[in-house]
Amino acid sequence: MNAPSSQRAPDANDRPVPSTRVSTVERYDFHRVIQSYLDDAARLVNVPDHVRVILREPKNELIVHFPVRMDSGEYRLFKGYRIQHSNILGPYKGGMRYHEHASLDDFKALGAMMTWKCALMNLPFGGAKGGIKFDPRSVSRDELSRITRRFFHALGSNIGPDYDVPAPDVGTNAQTMAWAMDTYLNTVGMVKKEAAMGVVTGKPVSSGGTVGRETATGQGVVHCIAEWARRSRFKLEGKKLIVQGFGNVGSNTAVLLAAHGVSLVAVGDHTGYLYNPEGFNVHRLKQYVAQNGSIAGYANGQKINRDEFFTVQADIFVPAALENQIGASEAEALQVKLVAEGANGPCSPEGEAVLARRGIELLPDVLANAGGVTVSYYEWVQNRRSEIWGIEEVEERLEKAMLDAYERMTQFATTHKCPNRIACYGVALQRLVQVYLDREIFP
Numbered sequence: 001m002n003a004p005s006s007q008r009a010p011d012a013n014d015r016p017v018p019s020t021r022v023s024t025v026e027r028y029d030f031h032r033v034i035q036s037y038l039d040d041a042a043r044l045v046n047v048p049d050h051v052r053v054i055l056r057e058p059k060n061e062l063i064v065h066f067p068v069r070m071d072s073g074e075y076r077l078f079k080g081y082r083i084q085h086s087n088i089l090g091p092y093k094g095g096m097r098y099h100e101h102a103s104l105d106d107f108k109a110l111g112a113m114m115t116w117k118c119a120l121m122n123l124p125f126g127g128a129k130g131g132i133k134f135d136p137r138s139v140s141r142d143e144l145s146r147i148t149r150r151f152f153h154a155l156g157s158n159i160g161p162d163y164d165v166p167a168p169d170v171g172t173n174a175q176t177m178a179w180a181m182d183t184y185l186n187t188v189g190m191v192k193k194e195a196a197m198g199v200v201t202g203k204p205v206s207s208g209g210t211v212g213r214e215t216a217t218g219q220g221v222v223h224c225i226a227e228w229a230r231r232s233r234f235k236l237e238g239k240k241l242i243v244q245g246f247g248n249v250g251s252n253t254a255v256l257l258a259a260h261g262v263s264l265v266a267v268g269d270h271t272g273y274l275y276n277p278e279g280f281n282v283h284r285l286k287q288y289v290a291q292n293g294s295i296a297g298y299a300n301g302q303k304i305n306r307d308e309f310f311t312v313q314a315d316i317f318v319p320a321a322l323e324n325q326i327g328a329s330e331a332e333a334l335q336v337k338l339v340a341e342g343a344n345g346p347c348s349p350e351g352e353a354v355l356a357r358r359g360i361e362l363l364p365d366v367l368a369n370a371g372g373v374t375v376s377y378y379e380w381v382q383n384r385r386s387e388i389w390g391i392e393e394v395e396e397r398l399e400k401a402m403l404d405a406y407e408r409m410t411q412f413a414t415t416h417k418c419p420n421r422i423a424c425y426g427v428a429l430q431r432l433v434q435v436y437l438d439r440e441i442f443p
């Protein structure tokens with residue numbers, strides 16, 4: 001479709017879409033999907049079977065229940081998770097997600113992906129993920145602070161700067177990390193306070209965060225797209241972009257791609273979808289979302305529905321919302337040349353197979369959105385060394401890290417004649433296998 005019809009029933013933004021596509025009847029088994037990518041890569045790399053079996057499951061699965069006093073004076077019990085998948089390469093590392101559909105299984109998948117991502121990027125970190133099952137938009141700021149503080153208090157010494165280092169993800173941000181760090185620092189001894197700031201990354205710059213972290217994931221996506229364009233002799237100037245999810249990753253990707261002359265023509269979030277064939281002013285849209293919490297009500301765009309969004313004629317699609325958004329039907333509908341996965345796990349295996357058949361190229365999540373954890377690593381290093389780096393240093397290092405990993409993926413894919421995603425898992429697996437061969441299994 002070129003231009004969505006204006007005859008359509010006016011429902012798209014008036015009625016919030018369900019916040020995941022997962023049907024309650026047949027649940028999308030995200031963890032099984034991630035395990036299958038490991039199995040595929042293991043067929044290409046010489047992996048002792050016991051190592052593959054170990055890496056299919058997380059090392060630790062933590063569930064905590066904790067009470068929080070709500071503004072009404074009533075108490076509500078919350079359920080929090082932390083999945084620690086692997087720490088063979090370094091401390092567990094991964095985001096904290098606040099979402100009403102969060103589940104243990106999804107965190108198992110997301111935690112494992114962090115292991116693959118950190119290994120691919122050559123970072124001295126393992127993989128983890130966690131969060132709380134609730135809708136952060138449904139509570140007040142004070143309630144959000146108390147929920148976050150009780151959660152991190154409940155995790156206690158299960159996190160720490162040398163053990164497990166959380167970061168922001170869906171529904172959390174720099175403010176969440178400031179509350180998390182403050183809670184942790186209030187539980188450690190006075191003398192350890194300075195050294196313990198690295199307990200979380202993605203903090204505000206004023207509270208021990210690093211410059212460049214806020215935009216790092218989007219910047220990493222853009223480095224990958226620019227490198228893909230360079231290698232494919234594809235001129236980015238004047239090209240069109242569609243983005244699903246306009247939070248940290250989606251908005252920063254759109255803003256940074258605008259500097260390459262790429263215009264955003266369709267965008268969606270949990271409230272609905274908008275279309276503007278002239279191209280949105282991404283700076284203004286980002287500001288609007290910061291003030292209003294979503295794209296709903298933004299004046300300079302035509303409302304379209306989810307199905308229409310996936311048919312918009314463009315060049316690049318950046319999914320930057322949730323997992324399992326691109327199934328077979330969405331992949332059939334897409335009218336783009338490249339899908340760059342800002343989100344974790346946005347393509348189902350069926351969707352990915354359709355993209356491959358249609359010749360739509362794919363930059364997989366474990367590479368494309370690895371800019372976030374890479375700059376989180378720079379933040380952690382600065383905290384350890386009591387250093388403050390400038391933006392040039394952060395940006396130079398990030399670009400080199402992304403391009404080096406891109407090259408590792410390409411070389412593996414060429415050598416083994418496999419898709420980019422399996423190549424990323426293969427590179428990561430080679431690194432992990434070597435450590436298991438060096439250290440062997442205790443005792």
Ligand code: NAD
Nearest residue numbers: 019169170171217245246247248249269270321343344372
């Ligand atoms: P965020 O909370 O800042 O933004 C999420 C966006 O997705 C919002 O615009 C929200 O409205 C939208 N959304 C939620 N449900 C949706 C639905 N059903 N349909 C359409 N849009 C929907 O989160 P974020 O940090 O930008 O994370 C987005 C994705 O990127 C996640 O998959 C996350 O795991 C991944 N990621 C984030 C980082 C990071 O540094 N924040 C790093 C790597 C990967």
